[in-house]
Amino acid sequence: MRTITYREALREAMREEMLRDERVIVIGEDIDGYGGTYAVTKGLADEFGRERVRDTPLAEEVIVGAAVGAAMAGMRPVAELMTMNFSLLASDQIVNTAAKVRYMFGGQTHVPMVIRMPAGGGAQRGAQHSQTLESWYAHIPGLKVVMPATPYDAKGMLKAAIRDEDPVLLIEHELLYGIKGEVPDEGVDFTVPLNRGEVRREGRDVSLITFSRCVHLCMQAAEELAKEGIEAEVVDMRCIRPIDLDLALDSVKKTNRAVVVEEGWKYYGTGQGFAALIYEYGFDDLDAPIQHVTGVDVPAPYAKNLEKAAFPVRNDIIDAVKRIVPQRVAR
Amino acid sequence: MRRQDDERMRFARLDARRITLDLQADDLLRAYRNMLRARLVDERLAELRAQGYAAGGASCRGHEAAQVGCVEPLNVGLDYILPYYRDLAALLAIGMPPEAIFLNQLSRATDPISGGRMRPAQWNSRALRVVSASGLVATQTLHAAGIAFAAKLRHENAVAVTFFGEGATSEGDFHEALNFAGLHHLPVIFVCENNGIALSTPQSAQMSVAHVADRAAGYGMPGVIVDGSDVLAVIGAAREAFMRARSGLGPTLLEVIVPRLGPAGSMPDPHDPVEQLRVYLISRGDLSPEADAQMRADLAAGLDAALKAALAAPLPDPATVGEHLFAPDSASPSPTNPADGGKER
Numbered sequence: 025m026r027t028i029t030y031r032e033a034l035r036e037a038m039r040e041e042m043l044r045d046e047r048v049i050v051i052g053e054d055i056d057g058y059g060g061t062y063a064v065t066k067g068l069a070d071e072f073g074r075e076r077v078r079d080t081p082l083a084e085e086v087i088v089g090a091a092v093g094a095a096m097a098g099m100r101p102v103a104e105l106m107t108m109n110f111s112l113l114a115s116d117q118i119v120n121t122a123a124k125v126r127y128m129f130g131g132q133t134h135v136p137m138v139i140r141m142p143a144g145g146g147a148q149r150g151a152q153h154s155q156t157l158e159s160w161y162a163h164i165p166g167l168k169v170v171m172p173a174t175p176y177d178a179k180g181m182l183k184a185a186i187r188d189e190d191p192v193l194l195i196e197h198e199l200l201y202g203i204k205g206e207v208p209d210e211g212v213d214f215t216v217p218l219n220r221g222e223v224r225r226e227g228r229d230v231s232l233i234t235f236s237r238c239v240h241l242c243m244q245a246a247e248e249l250a251k252e253g254i255e256a257e258v259v260d261m262r263c264i265r266p267i268d269l270d271l272a273l274d275s276v277k278k279t280n281r282a283v284v285v286e287e288g289w290k291y292y293g294t295g296q297g298f299a300a301l302i303y304e305y306g307f308d309d310l311d312a313p314i315q316h317v318t319g320v321d322v323p324a325p326y327a328k329n330l331e332k333a334a335f336p337v338r339n340d341i342i343d344a345v346k347r348i349v350p351q352r353v354a355r
Numbered sequence: 356m357r358r359q360d361d362e363r364m365r366f367a368r369l370d371a372r373r374i375t376l377d378l379q380a381d382d383l384l385r386a387y388r389n390m391l392r393a394r395l396v397d398e399r400l401a402e403l404r405a406q407g408y409a410a411g412g413a414s415c416r417g418h419e420a421a422q423v424g425c426v427e428p429l430n431v432g433l434d435y436i437l438p439y440y441r442d443l444a445a446l447l448a449i450g451m452p453p454e455a456i457f458l459n460q461l462s463r464a465t466d467p468i469s470g471g472r473m474r475p476a477q478w479n480s481r482a483l484r485v486v487s488a489s490g491l492v493a494t495q496t497l498h499a500a501g502i503a504f505a506a507k508l509r510h511e512n513a514v515a516v517t518f519f520g521e522g523a524t525s526e527g528d529f530h531e532a533l534n535f536a537g538l539h540h541l542p543v544i545f546v547c548e549n550n551g552i553a554l555s556t557p558q559s560a561q562m563s564v565a566h567v568a569d570r571a572a573g574y575g576m577p578g579v580i581v582d583g584s585d586v587l588a589v590i591g592a593a594r595e596a597f598m599r600a601r602s603g604l605g606p607t608l609l610e611v612i613v614p615r616l617g618p619a620g621s622m623p624d625p626h627d628p629v630e631q632l633r634v635y636l637i638s639r640g641d642l643s644p645e646a647d648a649q650m651r652a653d654l655a656a657g658l659d660a661a662l663k664a665a666l667a668a669p670l671p672d673p674a675t676v677g678e679h680l681f682a683p684d685s686a687s688p689s690p691t692n693p694a695d696g697g698k699e700r
Binding site for chain 1 (some may be wrong): 435464469470471472473477479480481486491497498499500501502503504505506507508509513515527528531532534535538667678679680681682683685
């Protein structure tokens with residue numbers, strides 16, 4: 025094992041899959057000359073040529089639509105959208121075509137493609153560039169939606185997504201590109217399944233049910249809580265859909281308390297979905313109401329201090345835990 | 356007298372075209388049979404709708420020559436076709452059996468297009484390389500560009516031909532697809548079947564240019580206008596577009612002007628492409644009135660039998676509602692949705 029960044033992990037995943045399978049192509053805006061907005065695709069065009077690594081016009085609908093067409097014709101496209109916010113311009117292709125083709129045509133045509141896109145706030149990108157909209161897509165039958173939190177998962181899940189027979193949305197967090205983590209050596213083949221979460225930290229007192237960048241916030245909160253004698257379990261639900269509900273339920277069975285933590289907005293979102301399923305299937309295991317830590321219900325503000333106020337921080341998680349973990353547990 | 360002169364001129368033009376295109380009597384009779392069969396299938400689909408058997412679907416009436424002509428150069432099994440909801444005649448001409456059309460219209464379990472999962476007139480066939488995902492106007496133009504891009508990457512020499520009405524050219528998808536295809540010289544043919552009215556909106560309320568083909572200039576590709584009631588003219592234009600695509604010269608925007616005909620059962624319309632070809636073939640002795648009547652009777656008998664069989668076929672089993680969402684081996688622990696591969700808790 026060596027230590028690489030999340031960005032490098034994603035690049036390695038694409039590179040290895042392109043070496044392994046000539047059907048794999050990469051398509052997106054500024055992915056060649058610029059190496060991608062977050063430099064994830066840097067060097068791929070030089071290595072694999074400008075046909076397989078295709079810069080496109082500034083046109084999201086054709087990035088996804090052409091990738092859908094290429095996938096239906098037998099290729100394995102990886103489409104990069106500059107940010108998830110721009111995926112709205114391509115959402116008709118994602119929702120009405122990619123998600124539905126296999127079902128609509130009784131299984132005879134399918135769309136094996138990946139759409140990679142960064143989401144999330146915290147870098148002063150403002151209201152229209154800081155959104156986390158995974159629940160919009162996770163709502164749609166026929167789509168797989170995953171959000172890796174570590175370099176290991178970023179590489180393993182992207183490789184699994186490229187090999188998957190159906191459309192996968194891999195949502196990155198723009199503040200994670202620079203984080204480092206242990207990843208097997210280049211060329212060591214591994215994948216991370218697209219339907220399993222992972223317990224990042226064991227604990228007996230409360231389950232922190234979370235995903236993406238908030239996994240790291242929860243880890244920090246858990247360390248702080250441990251100093252006060254509260255042992256929090258951090259459950260990384262990296263697969264938004266299909267959801268690894270058993271993992272969350274098993275954790276709640278042990279801790280009897282849950283705090284759902286996410287960066288996105290509260291209403292009708294991913295966290296409410298998690299909470300509803302835990303109530304529906306794990307009601308008898310709960311000793312307290314599920315708490316929900318979310319972003320504030322406003323478009324992301326620009327000013328640094330306003331933005332900080334709009335997204336969850338470590339102490340929000342600690343406060344939520346203390347609302348439902350009785351003091352007698354702490355010692 | 357004037358009318359007869361017009362007709363003589365038309366016949367002379369057709370004579371010249373069939374020589375240029377090197378089309379024999381058999382070729383013309385095959386085109387006529389394809390057009391006539393589409394007309395007869397279309398009439399049966401209209402009857403089914405009128406009888407309340409099937410919701411949805413649009414007529415190809417008047418579009419037969421445009422569609423049969425456009426797929427004449429198509430290499431079935433190699434080239435891709437991305438139709439829109441009027442392209443019944445194109446589908447039948449490349450080998451989609453009428454049985455499949457009926458089973459799909461009636462959403463039967465044995466519907467080879469979708470297994471009863473897709474509304475009529477959005478046909479799909481892996482074997483025939485028919486890719487239709489478009490109940491949404493113009494989205495197929497993007498897929499055609501992507502398929503052509505894939506074909507070019509693989510040096511497959513396949514062409515993607517996609518069809519749409521003139522209203523579709525107002526969509527953003529159309530612009531993005533043509534821009535991308537023009538930029539990369541992709542082997543794709545964009546066929547606009549222009550009947551002048553999008554649902555209720557006339558072309559003059561749809562665009563500020565006189566012709567859809569005028570739009571091609573903005574994408575660096577030729578825009579060609581052809582009379583869609585004349586199957587030979589369409590074949591000629593389509594062959595040129597396929598030749599351009601196959602030889603690496605890039606896409607073509609082909610605007611086929613199609614007539615809007617009255618409803619089935621009304622008086623013969625002089626613009627009716629099926630009627631025009633019939634009159635010509637009879638005048639040249641390629642087809643006798645008796646052989647024409649026999650062809651109609653044979654086609655009708657075959658279609659009626661196919662329709663009867665389709666009506667007798669079973670509906671899909673409701674227990675299969677969750678099938679075909681993901682690949683069969685796609686594991687999922689989702690408890691709430693058996694369709695995701697999970698099981699009820």
